[in-house]
Amino acid sequence: MNRKKSWWILFIISLIVIIPFMAPYFLFNPDHSRIAIFSTTIQFPALIAHIFFAFIALIAGFLQFGKSIRKNNDRIHKLTGRIYFYSINISALFAIIVIFYVDNFSKAISFLVLTILWLFTTWKGIDSARKKNFVDHRKWLIRSFGITLVAITGRIVVPILLLTYSLLNGFHLPGGREGMIEDVLNVNIWVGLIVNFIIVEWGILNKKSKS
Numbered sequence: 001m002n003r004k005k006s007w008w009i010l011f012i013i014s015l016i017v018i019i020p021f022m023a024p025y026f027l028f029n030p031d032h033s034r035i036a037i038f039s040t041t042i043q044f045p046a047l048i049a050h051i052f053f054a055f056i057a058l059i060a061g062f063l064q065f066g067k068s069i070r071k072n073n074d075r076i077h078k079l080t081g082r083i084y085f086y087s088i089n090i091s092a093l094f095a096i097i098v099i100f101y102v103d104n105f106s107k108a109i110s111f112l113v114l115t116i117l118w119l120f121t122t123w124k125g126i127d128s129a130r131k132k133n134f135v136d137h138r139k140w141l142i143r144s145f146g147i148t149l150v151a152i153t154g155r156i157v158v159p160i161l162l163l164t165y166s167l168l169n170g171f172h173l174p175g176g177r178e179g180m181i182e183d184v185l186n187v188n189i190w191v192g193l194i195v196n197f198i199i200v201e202w203g204i205l206n207k208k209s210k211s
């Protein structure tokens with residue numbers, strides 16, 4: 001399969017996965033939230049702002065890494081690059097507020113690590129461009145987009161984790177169905193992070209540097 005086609009497939013899969021998760025929040029009603037809302041004045045608005053800017057970053061990222069824009073139009077490349085950079089910074093800032101309301105420690109730390117890596121890889125990417133080091137610029141922004149896509153992978157792995165949970169428990173669910181889902185949602189971001197790390201470092205960057 002050619003690169004352009006796989007890029008489109010990844011884009012469409014990402015939208016199919018994330019839009020149903022985003023949709024309830026754009027009713028702007030905390031009663032429709034999928035996660036527990038403890039504060040309608042801080043947590044809920046911060047969550048909506050996080051989701052809105054994260055979605056812009058996701059779309060800008062897909063535009064940015066699509067070869068045709070990058071090769072053919074430098075002005076658009078710079079504009080979408082700026083949108084990608086600022087939307088990640090804003091979304092990450094709101095994510096930090098939301099993390100204070102996450103009630104499970106492992107889950108909270110997974111999001112905190114994700115936020116730090118998101119900011120770090122994006123800042124490194126932009127800093128390398130400012131220093132005219134375009135080899136590092138490309139590498140760091142591929143890493144950054146790999147982190148952005150953890151929002152997708154973390155959700156795709158949920159059915160696999162549910163199956164693994166049942167298998168490991170001999171198909172008896174000690175905490176019932178609810179307990180199983182809760183346990184899985186406390187670790188899925190870690191799994192998504194590791195999967196994307198492996199794909200980016202070994203599947204993309206290592207392969208490219210060898211060829």
Ligand code: HEM
Pocket residue numbers: 018021022033034035050051054055056057058095098099101102111112114115118147148149150151
């Ligand atoms: C990569 C860095 C990201 C971080 C650190 C992050 C952080 C968070 C946090 C802390 C929550 C609240 C989770 C909870 O309380 O259980 C959340 C929820 C959410 N985030 Fe992000 N997020 C990131 C990327 C994204 C992206 C790229 C999108 C895509 C648009 C996104 C969409 C959402 C949605 C839809 C929710 C609502 C959760 C649900 O209903 O399942 N996030 N995020």
